[in-house]
Each structure stands twice: as structure tokens, then as C-alpha cells.
Amino acid sequence: MSRTVHAVCSHDCPDSCGVLVTIDESGRATKVQGDPKHPVTRGFLCGKVAKYLDRVYAPDRLLYPMRRREGVAKGPLEQGREADAFERISWDEALKTIAKRLAEISEKYGPESILPYSYAGTIGVLGYGSMDRRFFHRLGASQLDRTICATTGGDALLSVYGRKLGTDTEAFRHAKLIIAWAANIHGNNIHLWPFVEEARRNGAKLVVIDPYPTRTARAADWHIAIRPGTDSALALGMMHILVRDGLYDREYVERWTHGFEQLLERIAEYPPERVAALTGIPAADIERLARQYGTTQRTAIRLNYGVQRSDNGGAAVRAIAMLPALTGAWKHLGGGLQLSTSGSFRFDSAALERPDLMQASPLGREAREVNMSLLGEALTEMRDPAVHALFVYNSNPAAGAPNQGAVLRGLRREDLFTVVHEQFFTDTADYADILLPATTFLEHTDIQGAYGHYYVQLSEQAIEPLGEARSNVWLFSQLAQRMGFPEACFNDSVDDLIEQALGNGNPENPWLKGITAETLRENGGMQRLKFEEDREGAFQPFAEGPFPTPSGKIEFYSEALEAQGVDPLPAFRPAVESRHSEEHERYPLEFLGRKADNYMNSTFANLPGHQEMERARAGVLEMHREDAEARGITDGDEVDVFNDRGMLRMRALVHANGKALPSGVVAARLSWNKLSAGGHNVNLLTPQRLCDFGGGPTFYSVLVEVRRAASSTANGC
Ligand SMILES: Nc1nc2c(c(=O)[nH]1)N[C@H]1C(S)=C(S)[C@@H](COP(=O)(O)OP(=O)(O)OC[C@H]3O[C@@H](n4cnc5c(=O)[nH]c(N)nc54)[C@H](O)[C@@H]3O)O[C@H]1N2
Ligand SMILES: Nc1nc2c(c(=O)[nH]1)N[C@H]1C(S)=C(S)[C@@H](COP(=O)(O)OP(=O)(O)OC[C@H]3O[C@@H](n4cnc5c(=O)[nH]c(N)nc54)[C@H](O)[C@@H]3O)O[C@H]1N2
Numbered sequence: 001m002s003r004t005v006h007a008v009c010s011h012d013c014p015d016s017c018g019v020l021v022t023i024d025e026s027g028r029a030t031k032v033q034g035d036p037k038h039p040v041t042r043g044f045l046c047g048k049v050a051k052y053l054d055r056v057y058a059p060d061r062l063l064y065p066m067r068r069r070e071g072v073a074k075g076p077l078e079q080g081r082e083a084d085a086f087e088r089i090s091w092d093e094a095l096k097t098i099a100k101r102l103a104e105i106s107e108k109y110g111p112e113s114i115l116p117y118s119y120a121g122t123i124g125v126l127g128y129g130s131m132d133r134r135f136f137h138r139l140g141a142s143q144l145d146r147t148i149c150a151t152t153g154g155d156a157l158l159s160v161y162g163r164k165l166g167t168d169t170e171a172f173r174h175a176k177l178i179i180a181w182a183a184n185i186h187g188n189n190i191h192l193w194p195f196v197e198e199a200r201r202n203g204a205k206l207v208v209i210d211p212y213p214t215r216t217a218r219a220a221d222w223h224i225a226i227r228p229g230t231d232s233a234l235a236l237g238m239m240h241i242l243v244r245d246g247l248y249d250r251e252y253v254e255r256w257t258h259g260f261e262q263l264l265e266r267i268a269e270y271p272p273e274r275v276a277a278l279t280g281i282p283a284a285d286i287e288r289l290a291r292q293y294g295t296t297q298r299t300a301i302r303l304n305y306g307v308q309r310s311d312n313g314g315a316a317v318r319a320i321a322m323l324p325a326l327t328g329a330w331k332h333l334g335g336g337l338q339l340s341t342s343g344s345f346r347f348d349s350a351a352l353e354r355p356d357l358m359q360a361s362p363l364g365r366e367a368r369e370v371n372m373s374l375l376g377e378a379l380t381e382m383r384d385p386a387v388h389a390l391f392v393y394n395s396n397p398a399a400g401a402p403n404q405g406a407v408l409r410g411l412r413r414e415d416l417f418t419v420v421h422e423q424f425f426t427d428t429a430d431y432a433d434i435l436l437p438a439t440t441f442l443e444h445t446d447i448q449g450a451y452g453h454y455y456v457q458l459s460e461q462a463i464e465p466l467g468e469a470r471s472n473v474w475l476f477s478q479l480a481q482r483m484g485f486p487e488a489c490f491n492d493s494v495d496d497l498i499e500q501a502l503g504n505g506n507p508e509n510p511w512l513k514g515i516t517a518e519t520l521r522e523n524g525g526m527q528r529l530k531f532e533e534d535r536e537g538a539f540q541p542f543a544e545g546p547f548p549t550p551s552g553k554i555e556f557y558s559e560a561l562e563a564q565g566v567d568p569l570p571a572f573r574p575a576v577e578s579r580h581s582e583e584h585e586r587y588p589l590e591f592l593g594r595k596a597d598n599y600m601n602s603t604f605a606n607l608p609g610h611q612e613m614e615r616a617r618a619g620v621l622e623m624h625r626e627d628a629e630a631r632g633i634t635d636g637d638e639v640d641v642f643n644d645r646g647m648l649r650m651r652a653l654v655h656a657n658g659k660a661l662p663s664g665v666v667a668a669r670l671s672w673n674k675l676s677a678g679g680h681n682v683n684l685l686t687p688q689r690l691c692d693f694g695g696g697p698t699f700y701s702v703l704v705e706v707r708r709a710a711s712s713t714a715n716g717c
């Protein structure tokens with residue numbers, strides 16, 4: 001007899017799909033499907049996870065703890081031959097070795113010389129941050145500031161509204177104008193698409209603002225191919241027109257916003273002609289967009305994080321986020337903006353992570369913070385103390401971190417003790433001293449919120465762990481015992497942690513009230529958050545105040561940012577690497593090293609089925625016809641793409657339709673280094689610079705030059 005279990009896709013995706021896993025008598029998973037009862041999943045999975053069993057049962061899964069063989073240098077290993085560089089050891093041996101080395105390093109250099117490095121390999125609440133944080137806090141290790149993805153945009157949204165909430169995903173069906181702003185809905189957020197389509201069937205228009213011709217852009221009513229890093233100018237220009245033409249909601253602005261007078265002065269600096277010159281969008285189009293936005297009540301902006309990966313990204317998100325405050329779109333069903341819904345869940349992170357344990361550590365105080373976006377610098381330049389141990393889990397920084405040259409130089413250090421807990425032999429695993437096998441979401445239990453909807457879910461373990469794979473919670477609980485940490489919290493079970501996460505009775509999270517593991521099970525593994533404010537069947541977060549900001553209002557003007565030395569109002573400032581900067585003379589092309597539609601950051605890049613889906617774009621540099629012609633490049637040529645940080649060998653894909661990608665912009669996709677020609681992916685070219693605030697990286701502010709490779713023959717033959 002087969003049975004079915006409700007799990008949750010734990011990959012770093014806004015959709016957090018409910019997944020039904022079918023398991024046969026032998027305990028093997030035979031099928032995964034989208035949960036038809038989940039109101040956002042609606043019975044389907046994306047192409048990546050529909051093939052999930054290929055990943056779980058992949059022949060190259062990492063299944064046993066391993067130690068680097070004596071004399072084998074750290075560095076890239078050939079895919080499929082990685083195991084040769086390691087020898088299998090028992091878990092007992094692995095845990096003993098790690099505990100011993102960490103104790104020695106802590107003793108010799110101080111505990112802050114140990115750096116945990118993790119991100120969102122799993123966004124399950126326990127797997128993302130619970131026992132691991134307790135462990136590193138008790139150790140006194142450096143704290144990791146997890147900025148790689150969303151802190152700049154997140155902080156920007158918070159500076160305006162005070163909480164990361166947004167338009168209800170299901171309410172998008174009621175919108176009349178949808179703007180996908182740096183939001184690759186088809187690629188990154190596919191479960192929003194049916195609601196967009198439903199809205200369009202009822203007359204809504206879809207506008208996409210993205211320099212790249214995504215599938216979403218190609219399916220839209222209107223694609224505005226903005227120049228990278230200029231979105232703040234566009235949003236300020238739209239506000240200029242809305243105010244000039246009286247197309248804003250005076251009552252809402254007066255009642256619920258702060259700093260309108262100052263904003264008026266600022267937007268006066270952004271007349272359409274100036275904005276046109278900055279963004280590359282004709283003034284008439286800017287007028288048309290602003291008019292459509294200002295004359296439609298139900299306007300929904302799906303803003304995604306692409307826009308903040310740039311020097312001026314924080315200001316851009318702030319400016320865009322102000323648009324629905326100006327028009328009062330929040331009052332209308334289907335109106336508003338969604339960047340993230342993650343602020344709605346409020347799992348009890350203090351109970352899970354126990355930052356108080358730092359006081360009990362040998363350090364006896366709060367440990368220093370290291371910005372993960374500066375990993376290269378941290379491993380090669382940081383002092384007092386230098387980093388001597390790196391513990392990587394839930395992440396593949398050798399592929400995903402910016403300034404790859406420095407990151408790999410750091411990882412190559414023979415005096416750095418590196419532990420990697422992984423499902424596969426990733427680029428980072430190639431640099432491990434000790435390699436540990438991790439479970440997939442089918443093999444452990446967790447609880448999960450979402451950043452693209454308002455349902456909390458229980459993810460039940462569906463199958464036994466493969467080989468000797470173990471979960472993050474198990475690993476750090478075991479290591480704590482080996483270190484001799486006496487605190488009882490290191491013995492908490494998964495059930496205990498789930499109970500603590502839900503924090504029932506905690507006044508900080510009223511929307512989780514009454515939700516327990518049992519009630520979740522009774523409801524097929526999922527429950528909608530318990531909003532008091534649901535109106536017309538949807539959650540409308542900012543229809544009225546007060547707002548959880550310092551002023552209690554929506555903040556056009558932010559004194560809190562001002563206190564940090566940041567401009568309290570949004571403005572356009574050119575990125576250090578952009579067509580508006582001096583660097584542009586040396587490197588005249590703006591480079592977008594984007595995510596792959598068929599991978600999840602670097603995850604899935606090693607699987608043949610996923611590679612097949614991504615084939616047309618793998619190793620490819622997309623260019624505008626004019627840029628190609630000016631360099632004597634034809635479609636299919638091998639090209640060198642380079643800047644001061646490095647050079648990549650790629651194959652040119654020249655857009656026949658000149659309008660597809662703006663001239664002066666080239667694009668390529670993220671993969672594993674060892675699967676890329678020359679052994680490096682796009683992050684060899686990305687810089688160490690940070691955004692205007694929030695500490696995020698500037699993946700999308702990169703200048704390069706491109707030339708036909710010396711060895712290239714036309715059409716790549
Ligand atoms: N050029 C460029 N670089 C980028 C981006 C970009 O758009 N362009 N995007 C950036 C963004 S937004 C992000 S979020 C980062 C993401 O960067 P990373 O956080 O490094 O994400 P992945 O590359 O997906 O690597 C996650 C790893 O976690 C592992 N994993 C999964 N589940 C578990 C688990 O339960 N336990 C353990 N121990 N491991 C697990 C997976 O096997 C995988 O190898 O990349 C950033 N890098
Ligand atoms: N298939 C797939 N799905 C994913 C991921 C993946 O790697 N693959 N990654 C996941 C992760 S980690 C995240 S954070 C989420 C959200 O990920 P997003 O933030 O939505 O993803 P990005 O692809 O970084 O950026 C979205 C779009 O912004 C565009 N863009 C770049 N620069 C600019 C600019 O200056 N202005 C404008 N207007 N647009 C710009 C890019 O071309 C891209 O199409 O997606 C998640 N979902």
C-alpha cells in the first residue's frame with residue numbers, strides 16, 4: 001500500500017509550495033505533486049521541483065561523511081570524480097574531529113575566528129536557523145550578517161511601512177493593472193502567474209519593467225526595458241507626474257503619510273525628460289505609465305529583489321514602494337504592492353536561536369558580525385582575529401558569492417579549517433576539509449512560512465534519510481554534545497522546536513495564535529494566518545494606519561535612515577559601475593549575471609534533466625545586435641567577457657530583435673563553476689561593493705567589455 005505525506009518545498013522561492021509525496025511499501029518516494037488543496041500551489045509544481053526525485057535519488061548524492069585525503073590540495077575537482085579526493089569516515093569520527101578542531105581554534109585564536117556561513121538552501125524554519133544558531137552563539141563564533149539576497153530591499157520596505165507585508169497573492173486576481181517590477185514571475189514565482197492571468201482575463205493589463213526580456217516580459221502587454229540601476233529615477237518621475245496632474249489620493253496622503261512636503265521638493269527634480277535620459281525610456285512612455293497607474297484604482301505592483309542588487313538599490317525600492325502610498329492603492333482590493341510577505345509570520349526566532357547563549361560562551365559577550373556579502377574580504381583580509389574555521393551549510397558560496405576571485409583565494413587557504421554540510425559535491429565542497437551529508441526536505445520534518453503568500457505549513461518527513469544523510473538540526477545538536485555544552489536546549493527535539501517556533505500565546509505573533517503542529521495536521525498540513533483584518537476575503541495590510549514606523553505613518557521621509565547617514569528621501573545616484581559612471585569608458589557594457597530559470601541559484605545545476613531544460617542559455621552571453629556588430633561578433637561566436645576582476649569564455653547569443661535587451665546591456669546566467677568553461681561562473685565578474693544601505697551585494701551593477709575570442713570561428717563550429 002502506498003501512502004501520501006504533505007511536505008513543503010524548502011527551496012528559496014517565494015511560493016513555498018505544498019507538496020504531496022507518494023511513498024510505496026518499500027519506503028521509497030515514487031511521486032511528488034503540487035498539493036491541490038493549497039490555495040496558492042493549486043496542484044502544480046515548477047519544472048525544477050516536478051523532477052525532484054531526480055535530485056533526491058541522484059547517483060551523485062553525498063551520502064557519507066568524508067575527510068579530505070592527506071596531500072590533496074583544496075580546489076576545483078572534476079564533476080563525478082570528487083569522491084576520489086576524500087576518504088569516507090564515520091559520523092562519530094567526523095563529529096569528534098570537528099569538535100576537536102573548533103575547540104583548538106577557539107582556544108588559540110579566540111572563538112570569533114570561527115565563521116558560520118549559511119543562507120537559504122532550506123527556508124524551513126528549523127533548517128534555516130535554530131539549533132545551528134544556538135550552537136554558534138554558545139561557541140562565541142562570529143555572527144554572520146545574512147545580507148546576500150534581500151536585506152537592502154527588506155530594510156527599504158521597512159523604512160517606508162515598518163513591516164514586510166504586501167498585497168495578498170490571491171488578491172492579484174482583482175487587480176486591473178499589474179506591474180511586474182524587476183519580477184521574473186515565470187522564472188522565479190510561477191504560482192503568482194495564474195492570478196495574473198485571471199486578472200488579465202477580467203481586463204487587467206500587465207506591464208513588465210526589466211532590462212531583460214524574461215518570459216514574463218514577452219507575455220506582457222507592455223515590456224519597458226529600463227536601463228539597469230535607474231529604477232529610482234523612474235519611480236520618482238512617475239511620482240512627479242502623478243502630483244503634477246493631481247492623480248494622487250490627497251486624503252490618504254494627508255492622513256497616513258509622513259514627509260509629503262519634503263517628497264514634493266525631491267520629485268520636482270525628476271521631470272519626464274530628465275528621467276528619460278537616465279532610464280532610456282522615452283518621456284512619452286513615462287507619461288503613459290504614470291497616467292495608467294494614476295487613473296486605475298486597483299493597481300498591484302509585484303516588486304522583486306532584482307531591483308535592489310545595485311549601488312542605489314535601497315533608494316530604488318523605497319521610491320517604488322511609495323507609489324501605492326501616493327495613490328492610496330492599498331485601500332482597494334487587488335491594489336498595493338508585494339515585495340515580501342515574510343513579516344507576517346513572526347516565528348519566535350529568539351527562542352529558536354537563543355542569542356543569549358553568547359554570554360555563556362568563552363567570549364562572554366556579543367560576537368562581532370561579519371557581512372556574508374564580503375566573504376572574499378573576510379577570508380583574505382580580516383584580522384583581530386582572522387578567520388581560521390569556516391562552517392558552510394545551506395549555501396554554496398564558491399558559486400553564489402560576489403567577488404569570486406577573493407572568495408576562492410580564501411577557500412584555498414590550507415590553514416583554514418573548512419566544514420561543508422551538503423547534499424552534493426558543490427563548488428564549495430571542493431574546498432572542504434570535512435564534508436558532511438545533508439538531508440533533502442523529503443528526509444526531515446520542518447515548519448515553514450513563505451515570502452510570497454500567507455500560509456504556514458508543516459513539512460512532514462516522507463522518507464528515511466538516504467545513506468547517512470542528517471538534518472541541520474541533528475548535526476548541530478550532536479556537535480553541541482561533543483563540545484560538552486551543558487544547556488538543555490541542545491537536546492530539544494524537532495517537535496519542541498516547532499512548538500517554540502509557533503510560540504503560542506506570544507503576543508508578538510497574534511496571527512499564529514491557535515496554530516499548532518496538531519491543528520496544521522488536521523488541516524492537511526497548512527493553515528492561513530489568522531488575520532483579524534481580512535476584508536472582502538483578502539488581507540489588505542496597509543489600507544489604513546497606524547503603521548509600525550517611528551512616526552506611525554508611511555514614511556516618505558525617514559529620520560531613521562537619516563540617523564544612519566543615509567539620504568532620508570529617495571534619489572537617483574549612478575552606480576559606480578554603470579553607463580552613468582566614469583568606469584564606463586573602460587568597460588562600456590552593463591552586465592547582468594542573472595539567475596537561471598531552471599535552477600535555484602546554484603541548486604539543481606548539476607542535474608542532467610535540469611541542465612537539459614536550461615541548455616539554450618547555459619554558457620551563453622546574450623547581447624544586443626548593435627553591440628555585437630560593433631565588435632565583429634556574430635551569433636554563436638565564442639567571446640571573452642572581462643573586467644578587472646576576471647575573464648569568462650562564453651558563447652554569444654545575439655538578439656535578432658534589437659528591442660529585446662537594451663543596447664549596452666549584456667546578460668548571462670548563474671551555474672556551478674566547475675560546469676562552466678574556464679572553471680568560473682558569472683560571479684568572477686561581480687564586485688565586492690555594497691548597496692546604499694542594508695549591506696546587500698551589487699550583483700547587477702557590473703561593467704564589462706566583450707571581444708570575439710581569438711580561437712572563435714563563426715557560428716561556433
Ligand atoms: N551573480 C549572481 N549571484 C547571485 C544571485 C544572482 O542573481 N546573481 N542571487 C543571489 C541570491 S538572491 C541568493 S539568495 C544567493 C543564494 O546563494 P546560496 O545560499 O549559496 O544558494 P544555492 O546556490 O542555491 O546553494 C544552496 C545550497 O544549500 C544546499 N542545501 C539545501 N538544503 C539543505 C539543507 O537542508 N541542509 C544543508 N546543509 N544544505 C542544504 C543545496 O544543496 C545547495 O548547494 O545567491 C546570490 N548570488
Ligand atoms: N527559477 C528560479 N527561481 C528562483 C530563483 C532562481 O535562482 N531560479 N531564486 C530565488 C531567489 S534566491 C530569490 S531572491 C527570488 C527572487 O528573485 P528576484 O529578485 O526576482 O530575481 P532576480 O532574477 O535577481 O531579479 C528579477 C529581475 O530583475 C531584473 N533586473 C536586474 N537589474 C534590474 C534593474 O536595475 N531594474 C529592473 N527593473 N530590473 C532589474 C533581472 O533581469 C531579473 O529578471 O527568486 C527565487 N526563485
Ligand code: SF4
Nearest residue numbers: 009013016017046049
Ligand atoms: S521552487 Fe518554488 S515554485 Fe518550485 S516547487 Fe519550490 S516553492 Fe514551488
Ligand SMILES: [Mo]
Nearest residue numbers: 012148149150
Ligand atoms: Mo535570494
